[in-house]
Amino acid sequence: MYLKKTSTVLGLAVGSSLALSAMPAEAATVEFGNNGILFDTDTKIDFDFIQSQGKFQSTLFIVEAANPTDMSNPLFVENEPYDKTSPDFLGTCPTSVTSPTGECQNWFTFKAGVEYSLALFSGNNKPAGTNGFVYSTDDLNNPVGQQAFVFDGVVLPEYTGPGDIFADPLLGKVTIAFDDKGNAKDEDYQDFIITAMVTDIPEPATLAGLGLVAGSLALIRRRQRNKKS
Structure with missing residues (x-):
């Protein structure tokens, strides 16, 4: 009889946990x-470097839209403009590109309600007169326009033209591919490519389910102690 009650409580607890999760x-x-x-x-995003392709030596930053030239949050740094053995100015990690800690991955926690952008700094890049920055946010570019191609997945689709593009890193990997304005702004979107993804989403429902299981197990143990006494 007691075992049956225990099994019932465990079943309800596990079932509730699974349903909530x-x-x-x-x-x-x-x-x-x-x-x-x-x-x-507040949302933590994990970033992976894919590749760069071009003559410029660039650094990719996270910036707040209100302060778009702040270089305090670098994600990935080209230590050399490209791999020395590359026939097509290809940069790979860890040969010529790493995070500031020497890794091929990095992460950043975006604060709730604060607008951010990715910023690629390539020095005095073309066209002449620019400050060397291009942004994933169109409105921050000078002149205003698209310098990044944002899309779901990791396979670069055919680029069909500028437009307001949205992807969701909560649902899977998102790829951000930059054009650094080199080669007369050729819109090849291969000059610096990374992926972004949320990997540890807080699950309030799951936490509630785990709490229910823990509470049920505590109740079972208490009954066992009472029965022995």
């Missing part, structure tokens, strides 16, 4: 694309 987490992405980067909760 199956509930989707509330989406936190407000914007992730050419209109900016904005979340409604």
Whole structure:
């Protein structure tokens, strides 16, 4: 009789946990694309470097839209403009590109309600007179226009023209591919390519389910102690 009650409690607890964990987490992405980067909760994004391709020696930063030339949050740094053995100015990690800590991955926690952008700095790049920055946010570019191609997945699709592009790193890997204005702004979107993804989404429902299981197990143990006494 007692074993049956124990099994019933465990079954209810596990079932409730599974049901709660199956509930989707509330989406936190407000914007992730050419209109900016904005979340409604603090959100940690993991970034992977894919490749660079071009003669410029560049660094990719995370910047706040209100302070777009702040270089305090570098993601990936080209230590050389490209791999010395590359026939087509290809840069790979860790040969010529790394994070500041020497890794091929990096991460950043975006604060809720703060608008951000990715910023690629390539020195005095073409056309002449620019400050060397291009941004994933169209409105921050000078002149205003698209310098990054943002899309879901990791395979670069055919580029069909500029437009307001949005992807969601909560749902899977997002790729951001930059054109650095070199070669007369050729819009090849291969000059600096990374991926972004949320890998540890807080799940309030899951935490509630785990709490229910823990509480049920505590109740079972208490009953066992009472029975022995």
